Each structure stands twice: as structure tokens, then as C-alpha cells.
Amino acid sequence: MAQEASSSTxxxxxxxxxxxxxxxxxxxxxxxxxxxxxxxxxxLGDDITIPLHNVFSKELPKIIEYYKKDxxxxxTKDFEAEFVKDxxxxxxxxxxxxxxxLDANKLFEFLSQNIADRLESKSVEYVRKYFGVENDFxxxxxxKLREERAWSFxxxxxxx
Amino acid sequence: xxxxxxxxxxxLVPEHLFTEFLSLLPVKSLLRFKCVSNSxxxxxxxxxxxxxxxxxxxxxxxxxxxxxxxxxxIKGESPYGSDDESEVDHSIIPYSIHSFLDNPSFTLFADHxxxxxxxxxxxxxxxxxxxxxLYGFRFSPTYTIHHQTHEYWLRLWNPATRAISEKIxxxxxxxxxxxxxxxxxxxxxFKAVASRYIPDKLTSDVxxxxxxxxxxxNIQSFPVVPFNLSGSGEHEAVFFNGTLNWLAVRxxxxxxxxRHHPENLTVEQFVIVxxxxxxxxxxxxxxxxxxxxxxxxxxxxGVLGDCFCFSYSYKETDFIIWQMKKFGIQESWTQxxxxxxxxxxxxxxxxxxxxxxxxxxxxxxLSKDGDTLILYSSQELKVILYNWRDHRxxxxxxxxxxxxxDDETYNHSCWQNANGFVESLTSIC
Numbered sequence: 001m002a003q004e005a006s007s008s009t010x011x012x013x014x015x016x017x018x019x020x021x022x023x024x025x026x027x028x029x030x031x032x033x034x035x036x037x038x039x040x041x042x043x044l045g046d047d048i049t050i051p052l053h054n055v056f057s058k059e060l061p062k063i064i065e066y067y068k069k070d071x072x073x074x075x076t077k078d079f080e081a082e083f084v085k086d087x088x089x090x091x092x093x094x095x096x097x098x099x100x101x102l103d104a105n106k107l108f109e110f111l112s113q114n115i116a117d118r119l120e121s122k123s124v125e126y127v128r129k130y131f132g133v134e135n136d137f138x139x140x141x142x143x144k145l146r147e148e149r150a151w152s153f154x155x156x157x158x159x160x
Numbered sequence: 161x162x163x164x165x166x167x168x169x170x171x172l173v174p175e176h177l178f179t180e181f182l183s184l185l186p187v188k189s190l191l192r193f194k195c196v197s198n199s200x201x202x203x204x205x206x207x208x209x210x211x212x213x214x215x216x217x218x219x220x221x222x223x224x225x226x227x228x229x230x231x232x233x234i235k236g237e238s239p240y241g242s243d244d245e246s247e248v249d250h251s252i253i254p255y256s257i258h259s260f261l262d263n264p265s266f267t268l269f270a271d272h273x274x275x276x277x278x279x280x281x282x283x284x285x286x287x288x289x290x291x292x293x294l295y296g297f298r299f300s301p302t303y304t305i306h307h308q309t310h311e312y313w314l315r316l317w318n319p320a321t322r323a324i325s326e327k328i329x330x331x332x333x334x335x336x337x338x339x340x341x342x343x344x345x346x347x348x349x350f351k352a353v354a355s356r357y358i359p360d361k362l363t364s365d366v367x368x369x370x371x372x373x374x375x376x377x378n379i380q381s382f383p384v385v386p387f388n389l390s391g392s393g394e395h396e397a398v399f400f401n402g403t404l405n406w407l408a409v410r411x412x413x414x415x416x417x418x419r420h421h422p423e424n425l426t427v428e429q430f431v432i433v434x435x436x437x438x439x440x441x442x443x444x445x446x447x448x449x450x451x452x453x454x455x456x457x458x459x460x461x462g463v464l465g466d467c468f469c470f471s472y473s474y475k476e477t478d479f480i481i482w483q484m485k486k487f488g489i490q491e492s493w494t495q496x497x498x499x500x501x502x503x504x505x506x507x508x509x510x511x512x513x514x515x516x517x518x519x520x521x522x523x524x525x526l527s528k529d530g531d532t533l534i535l536y537s538s539q540e541l542k543v544i545l546y547n548w549r550d551h552r553x554x555x556x557x558x559x560x561x562x563x564x565x566d567d568e569t570y571n572h573s574c575w576q577n578a579n580g581f582v583e584s585l586t587s588i589c
Contacts, residue, residue: 093170100177108180113220116184124195131170133197145195151322152192 014041015049022057023049030067035103055098062095066107075106084114089130092118121157175203183213184220187320187583204585214289214584222257223581224525225287227574228270228560232567249277250574252284252292253560254319254581260534261527264545264556269564273322280327281315284577285352286341286399290584292317293341293352300332310335314352316371320583329369331376338389344438345402347372351437353397353404355382357389357414364389368440379440382406384431385414387458396577398461400468401487403443404435407461407470425454432461432470434488448482448493456516463580464533465526469496476510477501479521479535497533497548504546505553508539515539524578536575543575 012028016037028046031037040050052060066083069075084092092115099108119127128135137145146153182190182204190213194201203209228251236243251270272278281294293316300311313327329352340353350371357364364381382389386397386406397404409415410429432445447470459472467483470493474480479499486492501508508515522536524543532547545554562569 096181097173097177112181113184115181119181119193120185120189122189124192127193127196131196133200135196136198137195142195145201149191149194149322152188156192 012046014046016055016060017049017051018055018057018060019053020056022060024057024060024064026064026067027071029071030064033067033070033104033106034063035105037102039103052102054101059091059094059098063098063102063104063107066110067104070106080110084111089118093130121155123156126157178203179209179212183209183216186221187585190585191321210585210587214582214586217290217582217584221583222525222528223254223583224257224260224578225284225292225581226253226255226268226558226560227251227284227577228253228571229574230270230562230569230571232569249275249562250283251275251560251562252319254583257525257534258528261532261545264543264554265558267559267561270560270562274319275562279315279317279324283339285314285339286397287579287581288341288343288350288399289348290318290320290582290586291350291588292319292581293339293350295339295352296327297335297337299335308335309333310337312337312354314339314369316350316588318584318586318588321585323588325588328371328374329376334365340397340399340404342399342404342437343402346438349437353435353437355389357385362413368437377440380442382408382433383442383444384408384410384433386433387415389414398463398468400463402437403487404437405461405468406433407431407459408433427451427454430459443488445484445488446490448495450493450495451482457518457520460520460522462523464496464523465530467496469523471521471523473516473519473521474498476516479504481523499533499546499548503551503553504535504537504544506537506539522576524575525580536578538576541572541575 013025014028014031014037016024016026018024031041037050037052044050055063066075069079087095092111096108096111096115099111127133135142185193190204194204230249230251232247234245234247235241236245251274253268253270253274255268276282276294279294281296283295285293285295287293293314295312295314297310297312300309309332311330311332314329315327316325317323334356337354337356340355341350343350352369352371353366354369354376355364355366364385365378366381367376367378369376386408397406408431409425410431415425427447430447430451432447434443434445435441436443451470451472453474455472455474456476457473459470461468461470463469464481464483467485468487469481469483471479471481477500479501480495481497482493483496484492485494508519510516518538520538522538523533524536525534526532531549532545535544535546536542537544540555543556543558545556546552558573560571560573562571
């Protein structure tokens with residue numbers, strides 16, 4: 001669809017190309033919220049397809065969906081709850097890292113809170129698995145640490 | 161290039177990204193996650209992480225401490241009740257302001273780790289950056305018969321991590337010391353202040369305890385003696401921005417509201433005495449120009465929405481709150497709210513003319529959006545939620561019980577001692 005020559009930036013769209021070669025459109029005003037994208041636009045111009053090597057076709061549409069709502073001022077608690085409802089912990093992880101790469105602050109803060117919410121009642125074992133962290137305590141060290149704060153181990157979720 | 165697999169991508173992620181979400185976790189989770197690995201233990205214990213977590217805790221999860229008193233009558237053997245005793249205990253319970261606003265009527269059971277008698281402490285001096293300073297005392301038989309002395313001590317407690325210090329800052333002296341607590345903003349050093357009025361000399365004894373140096377140091381007396389310091393009344397100081405602040409009245413002898421007739425007072429006599437905990441030097445601030453009539457009941461100072469505030473009842477009709485928008489700058493006093501009693505849906509009986517002298521309101525907290533005020537009414541002994549934009553009033557019913565079984569303990573909430581609080585990992589040493 002042809003753009004009018006005198007249209008404001010907000011009705012212009014930018015093309016983004018994911019690391020796996022797919023192209024997505026986004027409003028220029030939404031692109032502005034992602035500082036990495038905006039920097040690339042500033043360097044390469046807004047007529048070129050902006051390459052995003054570290055973001056893929058699985059997550060970019062979700063990010064675009066968030067910012068579409070953001071520019072119309074429609075981000076509510078309900079929307080945010082719905083947004084993450086069906087995402088599993090790995091999918092949230094991927095979005096979080098993508099939001100960081102894109103320097104998309106609002107989404108990044110929202111996802112940080114969501115990850116914290118997901119981790120809050122998890123067990124130590126779950127956290128190790130989720131982050132790929134090795135337990136480098138000796139059994140004596142670990143049991144001492146656990147004993148010192150035994151109360152903090154109560155009321156945690158069973159691992160899935 | 162295929163998308164990187166989820167768990168492997170974390171291994172390459174820099175630590176500062178972990179702290180973004182870890183610093184949003186509650187203390188209980190973080191203490192547990194210290195057991196994940198050595199590097200997690202180091203990260204969570206790192207003072208910079210503790211600072212970041214504190215900062216986020218202040219903005220995301222503002223809390224308050226609810227102080228409650230539990231009195232249990234213990235019947236003695238005499239049928240005349242002559243050896244009946246009362247066991248008094250207090251608990252200090254941190255509670256989320258957001259949760260309170262969402263659901264303002266509830267029953268809380270005071271977990272034993274919130275109880276003061278177990279800690280051998282009597283009451284709270286204050287709280288700051290997630291630490292609560294408790295004090296205790298007991299009668300100390302002394303070598304002179306001329307005065308009663310007490311042995312005093314302090315304990316520093318973090319209710320979120322459940323760490324508590326030994327008894328520190330012990331000293332023996334006269335019995336009417338009052339305690340306050342705060343921290344030096346520039347260094348973060350925690351300090352306690354102990355003060356007492358000396359009637360014979362018409363002056364006050366003020367000393368400061370630095371938790372870093374572990375010593376008490378005498379400082380200058382109050383330039384003007386704060387309200388109620390000479391009585392047995394509550395002597396609350398307001399900690400704000402590295403200073404402790406008291407309302408005071410310039411007078412030959414210290415002013416105690418209930419003892420002295422307010423009609424002899426003028427507004428010019430009122431002043432705020434402010435002690436900078438860094439320099440340990442006093443400043444004095446005058447009250448707003450618009451404060452032009454001595455209120456019937458005692459005015460109060462406090463903190464509301466990140467501003468130092470001053471409030472009082474106006475005649476028998478309104479309650480007024482001023483904020484010092486820029487602390488220390490006289491000209492920045494701004495009237496924040498003038499709430500009519502009518503708006504609060506009060507049906508108090510003012511007809512006998514004496515209620516106005518006893519009725520006071522305490523503005524406790526503001527909601528994050530600043531629209532809802534949490535206000536304590538001394539007449540109802542209850543907290544009222546007042547949304548000043550919509551003029552909506554909600555009365556709350558908060559009950560705190562010491563135990564789940566009804567063991568005939570009389571429990572009541574001391575809302576006049578409620579203070580802002582924040583959950584933190586701050587170490588007690």
C-alpha cells in the first residue's frame with residue numbers, strides 16, 4: 001500500500017529480518033522503542049530491511065505484538081498476564097534475551113519481573129537445571145547452608 | 161542458523177542480566193538460591209547486589225511494619241486477684257502496602273519469629289533499609305538510692321533474613337530514655353539515638369550509637385526539647401533522608417500536650433528539630449506559613465509519598481496535610497490535602513466540646529499512584545482508606561492474633577507506631 005509523502009513517522013513501517021531469514025513489518029513508532037533497532041535505522045536508513053542476527057522468527061512476532069499494544073497505550077495488567085500465560089519458562093527466557101539484545105526496555109523490565117515471578121517458589125534443583133548451573137558445593141557445605149536457612153525451603157513448588 | 165537452545169544460552173549470558181531479575185526476587189527465595197552454587201552464593205551476598213535489591217524493593221514492594229501488643233492475664237492463686245499478673249509481648253510484622261490496599265481487612269497470626277519477648281527486647285527504636293533496631297531494658301539495682309536506673313541494650317534485626325545481632329550498645333543509666341534509629345545517608349552507617357529529658361537542668365541528654373564503631377557518643381542537647389520527651393508519652397522521631405526529626409515547641413519547660421493547655425500556645429512556638437545522622441548536628445525548620453492556628457489536638461510529622469509531611473486537625477471540621485516538597489527548604493511547604501471530616505464519613509460526637517482535643521489522625525501511607533491515603537483514626541482505633549480523588553472511603557478491619565488458638569490473649573494493633581519498611585538482604589553486621 002502506498003504511503004503518502006506527507007505522512008508522519010508513526011504510519012511508516014520498518015522491515016526487520018530475523019536470524020533465520022524471515023521478514024516482519026513493524027511501525028516506525030514501535031521500532032523507536034527498541035533502541036538497537038533505532039540505532040540500526042539511524043545508521044542504515046529506514047528504507048532498508050534491518051537485519052537482526054540474534055532474534056528469530058519464533059520470538060519476533062511476540063515482541064512486535066507487545067509493542068503494537070504499547071504504542072496505542074493499551075498495555076494493561078490483563079494484557080500482560082495474557083501475554084505470558086501460555087509461555088513456558090524456556091520461551092520466556094528466549095524473549096528476555098531478545099528484549100535485551102533489542103534494548104527494548106519496557107518489555108525487558110516486564111519480562112524480568114515475569115522471570116522473577118516464575119522463579120520465586122522454585123526449588124534449588126530446578127534453578128540449577130534451568131540455568132545450566134553445576135552444584136559446586138561439597139555435600140557438607142551444602143547441608144550446612146540449607147540448615148542455616150531451613151525456613152526458606154518451606155512452601156516451595158514441587159519440580160515439574 | 162538455528163535458534164540457540166534455551167538452556168545453553170544462559171551459560172553465555174553476562175552476570176548483570178541475571179541481576180536484573182534476581183534483584184526482583186523476595187528475600188526468602190534469594191536466601192534459598194544461595195545454595196544453588198558458589199557463584200550464586202557470592203553474587204547474592206555481594207554488597208552491590210544487596211544495594212540493587214534494596215533499591216528495587218523500595219520501588220516495587222513498599223511495605224510497612226505493623227506493631228501489635230499482646231496482653232495475657234495470668235491468674236494467680238489468690239481468689240482476690242492480688243497476685244494476678246499480665247504478660248505483655250509485642251510483635252513487629254512487615255506487610256506489603258499493595259496487599260493491604262487490595263485487601264484491607266484480614267487477620268494475621270504473629271509468627272513467633274516476630275515476637276519481641278523471645279528476643280529479650282521491649283520495643284522498636286526504628287527501622288531503616290530493611291533493618292529494625294530493637295531495644296530492651298531491665299531494672300538495674302545500683303549503688304545510689306537516688307534514682308532508678310535501667311540497663312539498656314540494642315539489637316539489630318532483619319526480619320526478612322531472620323538474622324539478629326547480639327545485644328549491643330549496652331549501658332546503664334536513668335530510666336526514661338527514648339530510642340530512635342536511622343542511617344547516615346552518605347555512608348550508609350546505621351545509628352541509634354537515645355535521649356532523655358533532665359528536669360533539674362531543663363535540658364536533654366542525647367547520645368548517638370554508631371553501629372560501625374560500636375560506641376555511644378554524647379552529643380549536644382536538643383536545641384528545643386521535643387514534645388512529650390519529658391512525659392511518658394510516645395516520643396516518635398521521623399527518619400527521613402539521613403535525618404531524624406521531632407516536632408518541638410519553644411517553651412521554658414518542655415511542652416507536653418495533654419498537660420498544658422493549648423490555648424496558651426502560639427504557632428510561632430512550633431518548630432521541627434532535625435538531627436543529621438551524618439554530621440550529628442541539629443537543624444531547625446519552621447512550619448508552613450499556612451499553619452496559622454494552633455490545632456486542638458497534637459499535630460504530627462511523618463513521611464508520605466517520599467516527602468516529609470506535617471499534619472493536624474483544623475477546628476472540628478478538617479484534617480490538613482502539608483508536604484515539604486524539598487526537604488529543608490521552608491518555601492517548599494505545600495498543602496497536600498485538606499480532608500473534611502464529612503468526606504471521611506465520620507459520625508463522631510463533637511457536642512461535648514472535648515473530643516477535638518483528643519481526636520487525631522495519622523496519615524500513614526500513600527498508594528503508589530498517590531490517590532489513596534491510609535489514615536489512622538484515634539477515635540475509631542482503625543485505619544481508613546481514603547481515595548481523595550474519588551472521595552471514596554473504606555474502613556478496614558485488621559486483626560492480629562498471637563496464636564491460632566484462642567488463649568485469651570488480648571491483642572491490639574499499634575497503628576500509631578506503624579512505619580514504612582522495605583524487605584532487604586542488608587546484613588546486620
